[in-house]
Amino acid sequence: xxxxxxxxxxxxxxxxxxxxxxxxxxxxxxxxxxxxxxxxxxxxxxxxxxxxxxxxxxxxxxxxxxxxxxxxxxxxxxxxxxxxxxxxxxxxxxxxxxxxxxxxxxxxxxxxxxxxxxxxxxxxxxxxxxxxxxxxxxxxxxxxxxxxxxxxxxxxxxxxxxxxxxxxxxxxxxxxxxxxxxxxxxxxxxxxxxxxxxxxxxxxxxxxxxxxxxxxxxxxxxxxxx
Amino acid sequence: xxxxxxxxxxxxxxxxxxxxxxxxxxxxxxxxxxxxxxxxxxxxxxxxxxxxxxxxxxxxxxxxxxxxxxxxxxxxxxxxxxxxxxxxxxxxxxxxxxxxxxxxxxxxxxxxxxxxxxxxxxxxxxxxxxxxxxxxxxxxxxxxxxxxxxxxxxxxxxxxxxxxxxxxxxxxxxxxxxxxxxxxxxxxxxxxxxxxxxxxxxxxxxxxxxxxxxxxxxxxxxxxxx
DNA sequence: AACCGCCTTAAAATGGGCTTAAAATATCGC
DNA sequence: GCGATATTTTAAGCCCATTTTAAGGCGGTT
Numbered sequence: 001x002x003x004x005x006x007x008x009x010x011x012x013x014x015x016x017x018x019x020x021x022x023x024x025x026x027x028x029x030x031x032x033x034x035x036x037x038x039x040x041x042x043x044x045x046x047x048x049x050x051x052x053x054x055x056x057x058x059x060x061x062x063x064x065x066x067x068x069x070x071x072x073x074x075x076x077x078x079x080x081x082x083x084x085x086x087x088x089x090x091x092x093x094x095x096x097x098x099x100x101x102x103x104x105x106x107x108x109x110x111x112x113x114x115x116x117x118x119x120x121x122x123x124x125x126x127x128x129x130x131x132x133x134x135x136x137x138x139x140x141x142x143x144x145x146x147x148x149x150x151x152x153x154x155x156x157x158x159x160x161x162x163x164x165x166x167x168x169x170x171x172x173x174x175x176x177x178x179x180x181x182x183x184x185x186x187x188x189x190x191x192x193x194x195x196x197x198x199x200x201x202x203x204x205x206x207x208x209x210x211x212x213x214x215x216x217x218x219x220x221x222x223x224x225x226x
Numbered sequence: 227x228x229x230x231x232x233x234x235x236x237x238x239x240x241x242x243x244x245x246x247x248x249x250x251x252x253x254x255x256x257x258x259x260x261x262x263x264x265x266x267x268x269x270x271x272x273x274x275x276x277x278x279x280x281x282x283x284x285x286x287x288x289x290x291x292x293x294x295x296x297x298x299x300x301x302x303x304x305x306x307x308x309x310x311x312x313x314x315x316x317x318x319x320x321x322x323x324x325x326x327x328x329x330x331x332x333x334x335x336x337x338x339x340x341x342x343x344x345x346x347x348x349x350x351x352x353x354x355x356x357x358x359x360x361x362x363x364x365x366x367x368x369x370x371x372x373x374x375x376x377x378x379x380x381x382x383x384x385x386x387x388x389x390x391x392x393x394x395x396x397x398x399x400x401x402x403x404x405x406x407x408x409x410x411x412x413x414x415x416x417x418x419x420x421x422x423x424x425x426x427x428x429x430x431x432x433x434x435x436x437x438x439x440x441x442x443x444x445x446x447x448x449x450x451x452x
Numbered sequence: 453a454a455c456c457g458c459c460t461t462a463a464a465a466t467g468g469g470c471t472t473a474a475a476a477t478a479t480c481g482c
Numbered sequence: 483g484c485g486a487t488a489t490t491t492t493a494a495g496c497c498c499a500t501t502t503t504a505a506g507g508c509g510g511t512t
Contacts, residue, residue, distance in 0.1 A: 024411045141396055141441060153500055154443045379489055417491060419469060
């Protein structure tokens with residue numbers, strides 16, 4: 001099980017992270033709304049635990065934007081004091097649960113587990129990414145061009161996913177190695193080129209209109225025209 | 227929206243009923259576990275609100291029996307005092323939410339609405355699951371492919387059941403070990419692979435169209451095509 | 453033309469998943 | 483309760499898809 005923790009108070013983050021990890025729950029954390037949203041969109045979590053008041057973007061805004069993009073990961077809000085008004089708007093925005101600080105850790109753990117137990121399929125309208133005649137189903141890990149299914153390995157899939165999440169934008173190799181390979185240093189290899197090649201073979205070969213383009217000395221783009 | 231309220235304290239019943247009906251929520255109520263269960267089985271409710279301590283049959287027993295019969299109506303437990311131990315067992319029994327008396331009515335209302343918003347879990351009127359030419363009878367624990375009976379051990383059966391309840395969705399090994407083996411930690415063994423192998427021998431061997439597929443590094447899927 | 457970045461291909465390394473058999477555990481009939 | 487049988491779990495080795503490395507060629511840029 002993996003949860004995303006969005007909270008700006010370092011002490012709280014540390015204590016929750018420790019508690020959750022003790023119970024063998026993987027934790028990613030973010031200190032503000034923006035990076036929280038980025039993580040939530042890039043990865044799939046069982047549950048998101050978020051403060052309501054956050055720098056950058058409030059928890060409620062964040063939630064609404066996730067939901068509007070078809071992301072149905074259950075969200076538990078944390079709020080300081082008993083601001084019941086926040087509570088109301090939080091629930092209205094589609095929160096699945098609410099805890100008022102201070103709370104017992106056991107309580108949080110129970111609620112996280114209860115939400116994680118919910119059958120995923122029923123609540124998540126299978127999220128899919130589209131661009132041109134490409135279609136990617138994040139749930140079933142299927143990928144299509146013009147309705148034709150293309151088998152992708154996990155790495156290929158997540159690289160393609162990254163392209164589809166940033167269509168039309170030039171993506172540098174650094175960015176790719178950070179966000180797809182999770183390396184923030186240069187390994188001095190050419191894995192990325194190799195994988196772009198893999199994708200091209202599977203996605204562009206045999207089609208007239210190429211979709212994956214090289215921007216010399218800059219990076220790659222997913223684009224319709226040449 | 228219609229809720230079932232199971233509570234033995236008449237005062238509480240009256241006040242909650244009034245509050246809910248003011249918000250245009252229909253209310254059926256029962257004063258003990260047995261009649262509550264009868265109502266829950268006879269009618270379909272959006273949410274069940276139940277006291278934990280009840281004459282006749284405890285709320286937790288009631289919940290477990292509903293769940294074992296395939297009834298997935300969300301349940302909110304009410305409990306006097308802060309008996310967190312009850313809370314733990316309640317959540318373990320599959321409760322969807324928990325409120326400690328005394329609570330604000332608004333709080334209850336929010337939680338009821340949050341649960342009612344969840345798309346209704348597929349209701350099992352006939353206790354059989356089907357997919358492609360597979361058929362599983364949950365009552366008699368029989369399992370067939372193309373009408374041909376296949377004998378499954380209990381473990382095999384419940385693994386197959388889990389597949390059949392999530393056709394087309396990729397199911398991770400973690401998910402399987404949590405939901406079929408009820409382990410929420412990694413045992414470091416390969417039981418799951420062994421059992422998938424058992425199932426394949428019994429279900430797919432000798433058939434042209436395989437139904438159980440591996441998604442490398444991701445999990446397994448029940449799917450018709452390759 | 454020379455350099456550098458990118459492409460392509462093939463081969464090596466890695467690690468996940470499969471299979472099998474044996475050990476441990478549970479279940480059933482007596 | 484006891485032994486026999488069925489089921490479940492552990493363990494080990496192998497296989498192969500995936501990933502990474504490496505090397506040589508091609509092409510764009512200056």
